[in-house]
Amino acid sequence: xxxxxxxxxxxxxxxxxxxxxxxxxxxxxxxxxxxxxxxxxxxxxxxxxxxxxxxxxxxxxxxxxxxxxxxxxxxxxxxxxxxxxxxxxxxxxxxxxxxxxxxxxxxxxxxxxxxxxxxxxxxxxxxxxxxxxxxxxxxxxxxxxxxxxxxxxx
Numbered sequence: 001x002x003x004x005x006x007x008x009x010x011x012x013x014x015x016x017x018x019x020x021x022x023x024x025x026x027x028x029x030x031x032x033x034x035x036x037x038x039x040x041x042x043x044x045x046x047x048x049x050x051x052x053x054x055x056x057x058x059x060x061x062x063x064x065x066x067x068x069x070x071x072x073x074x075x076x077x078x079x080x081x082x083x084x085x086x087x088x089x090x091x092x093x094x095x096x097x098x099x100x101x102x103x104x105x106x107x108x109x110x111x112x113x114x115x116x117x118x119x120x121x122x123x124x125x126x127x128x129x130x131x132x133x134x135x136x137x138x139x140x141x142x143x144x145x146x147x148x149x150x151x152x153x154x
Contacts, residue, residue: 011052017029018062
């Protein structure tokens, strides 16, 4: 299968639009990606050749079973990266969203699996661990919090 990052973005967006609106049209995708309709038609044609989407003649676009499975994997990776960037690295939500979009296509499965394992590892029943709050304080102030027991740099 020859799916480029751009085509992955289309699959992910079709999945999201199907959940939100139930139907996806070329115009909807063109508006979202800020491209002209022929660009969307070209992308959809490539996805159809890979049997990832179906489209009635000039009609609605739907994911095939194979396409939905792939789109869900891509979307899961996106959400994981966004959460990691926002909740762990303490980046602004908009920046985390944008950066997750940029890097989600390029990380290996092993790296994604390790980020997922890390996110699971640090979760506590009452939220995230205290050391993460210390990190947030450090990012905000440039100083370690008063109750931090970490060794200061010399």
